[in-house]
Amino acid sequence: MTVIVLSGPIGAGKSSLTGILSKYLGTKPFYESVDDNPVLPLFYADPKKYAFLLQVYFLNTRFHSIKDALTQDNNVLDRSIYEDALFFQMNADIGRATSEEVDTYYELLHNMMGELKRMPKKNPDLLVHINVSYDTMIKRIKKRGRPYEQLSYDSSLEDYYKRLLRYYKPWYENYDYSPKMEIDGDKLDFMANPEDKQTVLEQITAKLKEMGKLPEDWDKSTDIQIEA
Template sequence: MRNVPFVAVEGPIGVGKTSLAAAIAKQFHYHLVKEIVEENPFLGKFYENMEEWSFQTEMFFLCHRYKQLEEIQHRFLQQKVPVVADYHMMKNLIFAKKTLKDHHYQKYAKIYDILIDGLPQPNIIIYLHASLDTLLARIQKRGRDFEKNIDPLYLQQLCTDYEEIFSLFEREHPHIPVLRFNGDQLDFVQRKEDLHYILERINHVIKGALS
């Protein structure tokens, strides 16, 4: 499975992960895996009261992403079917560490380590980032009811957390390519030339990393 492309698209809320993952799947004929968001019954309550609902919210996401990784492993990668996902499992720890109380996080981290043991990890990662203004504008444009109560300070700190975790990841895993794209400069949804540029870079890295 090592030479089968498994691409993960990551970045903070509203940066365009699902849109880019769908474009990659269409361009390269990969199987698209999308994270479950709106189906999480705790998410609306979480944005209203993070302290009360953070543990339930994060456990729901963790369990569903674990099941998706199992499916990726057994139904696709073992059959040599390339996959692109609009998330990386590391996001679980980013959000959990930010929202959970320490005693809850310690339990969560132990469960996380148990679940991901032996499961496939992406061999190419795309990291999308953008300014707070860009993220807020895109969140407002897509109009999800449960996101209307997002605190801009929470979102800004989330961007900082993503930068820190990806800088650490790149140092600890230099063999895994990480492509960074700035969402303030590139609008791959509205501008075809931007999408073409991104897809060309991805194609180049895929060929180089897995050849």
């Protein structure tokens, strides 16, 4: 059983790489609830009012996916539960949560993490973190085109996104729930460039082999077709 989780800021390419990787490894993808998420547009329209509700929504949907993923064979998850607190803390730090909401959130998170410890598999096998600069992040957010994430929708998002990148750096450095590796999302266009896609799959395959999670003679074509 191998569970891989992707991490990285908004628009880094987690969902895209989840699709590629799960197809390549023949495993099941688990996507974050975004397009079917009724709270996300409310949050972007009024972050102070909806930050707490959005966090609880994400925690709940993430918990469902994890419970499912950790009891099945092989999986790829497009964001880790360990990033939830990063988002919440950042929003709390900019005044979008009351002290009661902060206390309640951390109690709930602690409670849920306690449940995870009782699962047959407690942690993922590997975290694959996609690193991107601010410019790449904005380019990808534009390309994907969710209206409420655009700087033209709310110019304060520039500060929000830059702050998010600052929070991610120490978060990744301190992450120690599983082995981890970084992908250079600025240089590697694994969506449009087949050579870059091959490079990324080779890097992940090498790490899985090193960890004994893939046979040494695993040699599968990286020529897989994914809908953008």
